[in-house]
Amino acid sequence: MKKTNITSIIIFHCVIPLLIGFIIYVLFRDKNIQLFIFFERIGVSNFINNIREHTLPFSEYIPKLILYNLPDAIWVYSFSIIMGIIWYRTRYFIYWLSIGFVLGLSSELCQLFNIIKGTFCRVDLFFNIFAFVLAYKYFTNYRRSHRYEF
Amino acid sequence: MNSKIIRSLISLFITGIFLLFAYSNSESENKSITESKTESTKVELNADVRFDGAQFIISNEDDFDWKNVRLEINSSGLRSGYIYRADLIKSNTTYTIGALQFAKKDGERFNPFQSKPLNFSIICELSGGKSGIFYGGWE
Numbered sequence: 001m002k003k004t005n006i007t008s009i010i011i012f013h014c015v016i017p018l019l020i021g022f023i024i025y026v027l028f029r030d031k032n033i034q035l036f037i038f039f040e041r042i043g044v045s046n047f048i049n050n051i052r053e054h055t056l057p058f059s060e061y062i063p064k065l066i067l068y069n070l071p072d073a074i075w076v077y078s079f080s081i082i083m084g085i086i087w088y089r090t091r092y093f094i095y096w097l098s099i100g101f102v103l104g105l106s107s108e109l110c111q112l113f114n115i116i117k118g119t120f121c122r123v124d125l126f127f128n129i130f131a132f133v134l135a136y137k138y139f140t141n142y143r144r145s146h147r148y149e150f
Numbered sequence: 151m152n153s154k155i156i157r158s159l160i161s162l163f164i165t166g167i168f169l170l171f172a173y174s175n176s177e178s179e180n181k182s183i184t185e186s187k188t189e190s191t192k193v194e195l196n197a198d199v200r201f202d203g204a205q206f207i208i209s210n211e212d213d214f215d216w217k218n219v220r221l222e223i224n225s226s227g228l229r230s231g232y233i234y235r236a237d238l239i240k241s242n243t244t245y246t247i248g249a250l251q252f253a254k255k256d257g258e259r260f261n262p263f264q265s266k267p268l269n270f271s272i273i274c275e276l277s278g279g280k281s282g283i284f285y286g287g288w289e
Contacts, residue, residue, distance in 0.1 A: 018171070021175075025175050030192070030279055030280060030281060031275070031279040031281070032279030032280070033174070033175050033176060033279075034173060034175070035174040035175060036279070038174060053220050054230065056273060056283075057283070059192075060192075071175065075168065075171070075172060079164075079165075082164055082168075083161060083164070086157050086160055086164075087157060087161070090154075090157070092154075096161055100168075103169075103172075116176075
C-alpha cells in the first residue's frame, strides 16, 4: 500500500466515520454515557449543553437506526479498516480484521447476559456483521484493483 | 525488530484506543435489559402553559423536578426563538414569567404588544440522564 493511499483510507474510512459516530453520541443521544462525565471533568459540559439545546430537538426526526445502531457499526468498520491496513497482505490479515467484529459481538453477548452495562439489541448484531463484511469487501476490492502494485 | 512484532504492538495500541472510545460511549448507569435499544430515554413533560397577554403561567404537572430548564417561545425550524432559562422548576408548582424576560441571543426581547406567542417549548434535564421535552402551540 502506498503512503498516500493509507492516509486517504484512514481519513475517509476511519477518522470521518468515527467523527460522525462521535457527533451522533454528543449531539443527539441522551446524556447517560461516560463521555458526559468526562466532559464535566474537563469543564466543557456547559459548552456542549448549549450546542445540545439546539440539536436535541432534531433527534426526534433522525431515524432510530442511525441514532442507536449506526455508531456501533461505525466503530466495528473503522477498527476493521485500521487492522486491515496494518496487516494487509500478511497471512494474519483475516484474524486481525475479525477482531473488531469479535469485540462487537462479545460486547453484545455480554450485554445479553448482563455481564456488562448496556442494552442487548439484535439489530446491533446485524449491523456488526454488516460493518465487518463491508470492511472485508473493501480490502478484497482494493487488492483486486491494485494487484500489480508492489 | 521483527515487523510482525511491530505490527502487533501497533495493533494492540490501536485496540486500546478503540476500547477506550467504546467505553466512553457506554452507559454510565445500570439499565434493565430490554429487547430493543431503540427505546428512547426522552420524557414528554406534563406541562400547562397559559398566556394572559403579559405573562406566561407555567405549571409543572409532573411528579419530578425539571432541572436546567430552557423555555422558548416562537421557535421555528433551525431559528431559535425567545428564550428564558431557569435552573429549577419544581414538581406540581406554578411559575409566572413576564413575557419581556424572554429574549433572543442578540438581546431582543419578546414584546407581547407587537408579537403573538405561537408556540412554546420546554427542554430540561431529568434525573438518570434523561431529557424532558414539551411542545405546545396557540392558534
